[in-house]
Amino acid sequence: MDTMTNLKGETGRDARRRIRAGAARLPTSGMAPGYVQGNLAILPKALAADFARFCMLNPKPCPLLGQSEPGDWRLPTLGEDLDIRTDIPLYRIWKNGEMVEEVTDLKGVWRDDLVSFVLGCSFSFEEALIENGLELRHQSCNSNVPMFRTNIECAPAGPFHGPMVVSMRPFKPADAIRAVQVTTRFPSVHGAPVHLGKPEMIGIKDIGKPDYGDAVPVRDDEYPVFWACGVTPQSVVATVKPEFCITHAPGYMLITDLLNSRLAVL
Amino acid sequence: MDTMTNLKGETGRDARRRIRAGAARLPTSGMAPGYVQGNLAILPKALAADFARFCMLNPKPCPLLGQSEPGDWRLPTLGEDLDIRTDIPLYRIWKNGEMVEEVTDLKGVWRDDLVSFVLGCSFSFEEALIENGLELRHQSCNSNVPMFRTNIECAPAGPFHGPMVVSMRPFKPADAIRAVQVTTRFPSVHGAPVHLGKPEMIGIKDIGKPDYGDAVPVRDDEYPVFWACGVTPQSVVATVKPEFCITHAPGYMLITDLLNSRLAVL
Numbered sequence: 001m002d003t004m005t006n007l008k009g010e011t012g013r014d015a016r017r018r019i020r021a022g023a024a025r026l027p028t029s030g031m032a033p034g035y036v037q038g039n040l041a042i043l044p045k046a047l048a049a050d051f052a053r054f055c056m057l058n059p060k061p062c063p064l065l066g067q068s069e070p071g072d073w074r075l076p077t078l079g080e081d082l083d084i085r086t087d088i089p090l091y092r093i094w095k096n097g098e099m100v101e102e103v104t105d106l107k108g109v110w111r112d113d114l115v116s117f118v119l120g121c122s123f124s125f126e127e128a129l130i131e132n133g134l135e136l137r138h139q140s141c142n143s144n145v146p147m148f149r150t151n152i153e154c155a156p157a158g159p160f161h162g163p164m165v166v167s168m169r170p171f172k173p174a175d176a177i178r179a180v181q182v183t184t185r186f187p188s189v190h191g192a193p194v195h196l197g198k199p200e201m202i203g204i205k206d207i208g209k210p211d212y213g214d215a216v217p218v219r220d221d222e223y224p225v226f227w228a229c230g231v232t233p234q235s236v237v238a239t240v241k242p243e244f245c246i247t248h249a250p251g252y253m254l255i256t257d258l259l260n261s262r263l264a265v266l
Numbered sequence: 267m268d269t270m271t272n273l274k275g276e277t278g279r280d281a282r283r284r285i286r287a288g289a290a291r292l293p294t295s296g297m298a299p300g301y302v303q304g305n306l307a308i309l310p311k312a313l314a315a316d317f318a319r320f321c322m323l324n325p326k327p328c329p330l331l332g333q334s335e336p337g338d339w340r341l342p343t344l345g346e347d348l349d350i351r352t353d354i355p356l357y358r359i360w361k362n363g364e365m366v367e368e369v370t371d372l373k374g375v376w377r378d379d380l381v382s383f384v385l386g387c388s389f390s391f392e393e394a395l396i397e398n399g400l401e402l403r404h405q406s407c408n409s410n411v412p413m414f415r416t417n418i419e420c421a422p423a424g425p426f427h428g429p430m431v432v433s434m435r436p437f438k439p440a441d442a443i444r445a446v447q448v449t450t451r452f453p454s455v456h457g458a459p460v461h462l463g464k465p466e467m468i469g470i471k472d473i474g475k476p477d478y479g480d481a482v483p484v485r486d487d488e489y490p491v492f493w494a495c496g497v498t499p500q501s502v503v504a505t506v507k508p509e510f511c512i513t514h515a516p517g518y519m520l521i522t523d524l525l526n527s528r529l530a531v532l
Contacts, residue, residue, distance in 0.1 A: 173462045180446040196439045201487060266532055
């Protein structure tokens with residue numbers, strides 16, 4: 001399985017091996033269909049307890065799928081052979097809140113005090129929405145999902161605080177109701193929407209000007225539907241300006257051995 | 267248990283016995299808390315198969331909880347001792363589509379060809395909404411829930427056809443999302459909303475002028491949320507003008523031995 005031509009039967013482990021071998025330095029969307037992909041944040045141990053508590057207090061934007069032991073590059077609950085230093089195609093290195101470098105593995109920068117956090121991402125529930133016959137507008141537009149900073153404050157923990165970031169997908173009313181039902185089943189990957197229509201109520205001034213990602217059209221017979229977004233922890237960490245931290249590069253996710261369908265609580 | 271002063275521990279069977287004894291000729295709201303109450307339609311056997319199929323084809327407005335054998339006044343799956351001729355405080359007798367009489371029992375009008383249909387009602391999911399801390403506006407206003415004829419056509423069966431009637435409850439966006447979750451658990455009592463906001467999309471011209479029940483205020487930060495309503499089968503039956511049929515009088519429901527909480531699919 002060394003090509004992009006047949007990913008249908010690719011497992012999470014297959015995909016990580018391709019990535020680890022340098023054979024897939026690409027965004028991970030579409031790789032290992034059906035397997036959970038996650039956001040990555042790696043922080044020094046001095047910040048780890050507060051960040052873990054921040055995730056616990058804010059499960060909708062920060063659904064924690066895995067947390068490593070300090071200095072350990074393994075995350076066996078997410079993948080038997082998983083090595084967080086090599087299994088993501090592209091990483092970002094941050095120093096004092098500034099992105100200083102993009103790298104394809106972490107072997108040169110690894111430290112014994114680093115703790116890895118893997119957070120659920122919307123790919124999992126988007127797969128379920130598509131299986132339900134719902135259109136994802138940003139996919140139809142071949143663009144990134146639009147994301148907005150809101151006036152919803154996350155519950156603070158130590159130095160970590162800040163507003164929730166949401167992603168937006170437009171749906172007709174009956175489809176919005178179905179989307180609530182479908183995503184409610186997936187609390188570990190952002191779960192149900194946090195808001196629906198009326199963007200001004202959560203501090204969004206212009207639905208046509210997202211803070212991240214690309215604008216998509218919302219038709220007159222549709223509502224913008226808002227889900228808590230994994231960009232929230234990234235934006236919160238950036239505010240804290242840790243002396244050192246690591247994230248995945250946007251779109252280059254960690255592919256796990258978990259099945260999306262098994263994340264459904266029912 | 268012969269007074270209205272302590273209904274807290276009253277069972278469905280207790281309530282039916284009070285009603286059967288003529289000791290409770292009152293609307294049933296608040297009786298036997300926690301027990302399922304249902305809408306009643308009694309039709310001649312000649313129409314029963316088509317009406318049963320109409321319910322099957324339109325489960326959201328017509329969730330069938332029980333159906334009797336022709337001529338049999340019992341419905342043992344809904345209550346061991348249940349006698350449909352005596353266990354509802356007030357009935358309406360209809361001839362050729364006209365309401366001709368209200369009676370307190372059916373012993374004088376019973377026929378060997380009558381089939382009873384008991385349909386779920388919104389009392390059950392309203393109890394669950396209240397338990398979730400959500401405000402029911404029509405209760406705050408001490409009025410009846412507003413109901414509207416829509417442009418959503420029910421699937422026809424034999425002579426039965428017509429538009430869906432919906433009930434409306436206003437909620438803020440986050441509460442509307444919660445209300446979708448809560449009522450989704452109760453498919454046998456109308457289930458999830460069929461529509462949300464944008465009343466014109468389902469043919470409602472003026473949200474302040476319901477076709478049945480009373481108008482309630484919808485605030486600027488709220489949506490009208492619409493559920494399929496048990497008035498639908500009544501309005502459809504009225505259109506057919508059967509030579510003879512019986513319904514409960516509005517608000518005077520059949521109290522069963524089923525628990526609301528056991529209607530939840532999860």
